[in-house]
Amino acid sequence: MKTLQSEPTSDFSAVTDFYIASVAQSDRAIQVRWSDGSNTTYHNIWLRDNCPTAFHPHTGERCFDLLSVSQDIHPLSVTLDTGTLIIEWSEQGHISCFEQSWLREFCYSGELAKDHSSSYQSWSCEFIDHIPVDNQQDILTSDRALYEWMSALDKYGLAIINGMPNEPEAVVQTANRIDYLRQTNFGVTFDVVSEKVPINLAYTSLSLPLHTDLANQEIPPGYQFLHCLSNESMGGESTFVDGLKVLEGLREDQPEYFRLLCEYAIPFRFHDQAHDIREHHPVINLDNFGNIVEIKYNAHLADIFDLPGEVMYDYYIAYRELMGRLKDARYKIELKLSAGEMVVFDNRRVLHGRNAFDDSAGKRHLRGCYVDRSEFKSRLRVLGKQLAKVI
Amino acid sequence: MKTLQSEPTSDFSAVTDFYIASVAQSDRAIQVRWSDGSNTTYHNIWLRDNCPTAFHPHTGERCFDLLSVSQDIHPLSVTLDTGTLIIEWSEQGHISCFEQSWLREFCYSGELAKDHSSSYQSWSCEFIDHIPVDNQQDILTSDRALYEWMSALDKYGLAIINGMPNEPEAVVQTANRIDYLRQTNFGVTFDVVSEKVPINLAYTSLSLPLHTDLANQEIPPGYQFLHCLSNESMGGESTFVDGLKVLEGLREDQPEYFRLLCEYAIPFRFHDQAHDIREHHPVINLDNFGNIVEIKYNAHLADIFDLPGEVMYDYYIAYRELMGRLKDARYKIELKLSAGEMVVFDNRRVLHGRNAFDDSAGKRHLRGCYVDRSEFKSRLRVLGKQLAKVI
Known part of the structure; x- marks a missing residue:
């Protein structure tokens, strides 16, 4: 597992109360450690499927064909630049850029994973x-x-x-x-x-x-x-x-x-x-x-x-x-x-x-x-x- | 378990290929043995809930209040008369009459239970x-x-x-x-x-x-x-x-x-x-x-x-x-x-x-x-x- 350390840019830390502290690659996923100590995992296949370029600019619909890449797709390189995670992929010479605020919002593992419980309030x-x-x-x-x-x-x-x-x-x-x-x-x-x-x-x-x-x-x-x-x-x-x-x-x-x-x-x-x-x-x-x-x-x-x-x-x-x-x-x-x-x-x-x-x-x-x-x-x-x- | 034997009336056996051969009571249910050798069980509570009088004559909606009887309701007597099963209940002095053709159609146990599998036919x-x-x-x-x-x-x-x-x-x-x-x-x-x-x-x-x-x-x-x-x-x-x-x-x-x-x-x-x-x-x-x-x-x-x-x-x-x-x-x-x-x-x-x-x-x-x-x-x-x- 390779680990990449980062320091927040002064710009970015001014508007959010969290930032990516470090990134590491494991077999099928990228592990992100946040400045508040929380950890999240993003699978390579999930990241590629949700690359911002995968969505149609007008309709917002998903246009990327998931079968155009293999299930073993993985990063050749992972870079952090001013709050953006940049991944160069092993297939199609494709590069994806993920804003850390987006990664935080859509994380699905660990303590930050979305709460799916109901917001209804029952009564008598x-x-x-x-x-x-x-x-x-x-x-x-x-x-x-x-x-x-x-x-x-x-x-x-x-x-x-x-x-x-x-x-x-x-x-x-x-x-x-x-x-x-x-x-x-x-x-x-x-x-x-x-x-x-x-x-x-x-x-x-x-x-x-x-x-x-x-x-x-x-x-x-x-x-x-x-x-x-x-x-x-x-x-x-x-x-x-x-x-x-x-x-x-x-x-x-x-x-x-x-x-x-x-x-x-x-x-x-x-x-x-x-x-x-x-x-x-x-x-x-x-x-x-x-x-x-x-x-x-x-x-x-x-x-x-x-x-x-x-x-x-x-x-x-x-x-x-x-x-x-x-x-x-x-x-x-x-x-x-x-x-x-x-x-x-x-x-x-x-x-x-x-x-x-x-x-x-x-x-x-x-x-x-x-x-x-x-x-x-x-x-x-x-x-x-x-x-x-x-x- | 009491058992009641029956012989088909000549009228009824002429129009159907089955009839109730015998009826027996067990703890919570009535066991019906049919002329073709099949066996079905009808729970007392189910029979009372589906008495023909439980449904509105015009709208067909269920009008019987299930909570108006106890869960232990049971027959005081069970009689067979010309293809009709007649039950005198332990509560409310109520009597229910079930046609054997109806009992056959809606049976839910044994080999005669309704087949819920789909009738769709798939294609290539x-x-x-x-x-x-x-x-x-x-x-x-x-x-x-x-x-x-x-x-x-x-x-x-x-x-x-x-x-x-x-x-x-x-x-x-x-x-x-x-x-x-x-x-x-x-x-x-x-x-x-x-x-x-x-x-x-x-x-x-x-x-x-x-x-x-x-x-x-x-x-x-x-x-x-x-x-x-x-x-x-x-x-x-x-x-x-x-x-x-x-x-x-x-x-x-x-x-x-x-x-x-x-x-x-x-x-x-x-x-x-x-x-x-x-x-x-x-x-x-x-x-x-x-x-x-x-x-x-x-x-x-x-x-x-x-x-x-x-x-x-x-x-x-x-x-x-x-x-x-x-x-x-x-x-x-x-x-x-x-x-x-x-x-x-x-x-x-x-x-x-x-x-x-x-x-x-x-x-x-x-x-x-x-x-x-x-x-x-x-x-x-x-x-x-x-x-x-x-x-």
Whole structure:
């Protein structure tokens, strides 16, 4: 292992609180020791693949063909020059220049490796007094207000917009501030009113137990917007539970149940005259870093379980445990939406329901739509970058 | 264990080739022995949960509250009557009646348990002579033609429609025979033409290596429709590879590489002025039954890998192996679309690309849109049921 020592240039050390102290080559990688004592490893193949010249100058897309070099590509020389690591490669006579700030940002080993844990903050019933609220006019006219409200929604999975005009298109106009809408078999928008021949329980005046929407879809919709146009009926309070909070508790207390609900998929189905939409899903979905991504819980759409015989009984016990926890009043918030209010929540995290209502005294009418997570997260990133530039 | 013997009624045995021969109760389940010698187990809790009365008569949704009974619910009596299993339960004085044909259909244990393996059929370069083709007029006017063409597309992941009118809306009109379109950041439809300031490589005249679209989305689009409005340029042949076939080979030959590509997620990203859409995904996605659901492969959208340091090198080796296999000419079909032809393929299974073209002699213009898998599969089921009734 060869080691190259470096001293910071006075220029560079003035604007950052770290710099590359030394560089050494090992078999397949370069070892970087930083001025703060931390160590990071960069594999040769990774460095070559991520040479700044590998990306298209306009589109930012990766253009380098990884197979144009061998897996054994390695540096012929490594030089440090004013905060830049310069590598002359063993193939194609290529030279790569890496800024040390870039190397620091994208390091993937040791104590500096990127933290992939979730930034979501879970909540229980006390959240009723802390739900983020903003006014529709702010959301429509101010990017900063939109960004701050969306950041809170991202963190907590539930937020309110008030001051909504009593117009059917208001929900679309507001949601479009984020991005285009996610269409489903219920349309681009949907009206939650009591109907005489309902195609599902939402369109009755019955109570609706806590659930996530469209668990029968390959990917259930992300953020749900529910604009209250009128709510003069008796009852009809909206109920919410943070699925993330409930799952965190289950994971802690009953890891074996949690595992079963992650590992085995159950069938979900919605069918009417025109549709028969089915999908198997695990109730709990983790990302590749072990974070809880999603809960799919909809007792009404749960189809006939077809788990392996040896798992069926244990699964039912785990599933019942989750059902019981979801009914625990300590998790639940309940609020009666008024005309002009809109509730927005992450349908794949926060369960929603409603109390039964009697609409003989007055109508209950919510109008809804969805925006998916990819679009939501993208908008949040772009707004963040734009606002950072303004400052 | 109590056992109940039964003889078939002459009526019932006339229309089915099996009947319940005997029923026995064990601790948590009922054991059914069938006339053909097969044995199935039905857990008490599963039977109670799936009592025919548990489902809403209009909407088909599950209405029974599983927590309204205990996990120890069991039969007080089990009776067989003319092909119906009648259970009197230990709780709520409830009685359930199960048709034996239903019990047979939904059994989940033993040799009769549902087969969850995929019905897809993978292909190599010889498929060029067997691509399913139908005419647009048939697809528009005949449900049977649509059903048969969709069935072939479902099985092979690639099919052609010819006789398309040279109109921009023809692709939408045809795709709408299946269902509504999946919108993306590129719009509801998109035009693949060479542009002066491209936002991605598709909109140049460069060759486009094999890829799946929008791997950076939380769920990439399902079926892709590409209608050729003109292709008078030199070159510009479309290329396709069945990712399923390639992955089957990888799984067989290099199971450890296959596992790495399933287990670890890599980052994908598309960004322009208005968007920054990012997602981590494993390149290979299995369903809970071990079937290959999906390949996400897009070298252009692959962002800077942030795998754990100890995995990075091995992952690169596995990834390069896949890259190499995807380039193997034995897998590839190449066809030059003519005006009036439309190719349709499962974007999450079949990779597509194109050869470079020179459009100084004539324009190359493809117009595209997407329909997602949930909608496609639903339409196929509903058409199948409708056509079965017609017969």
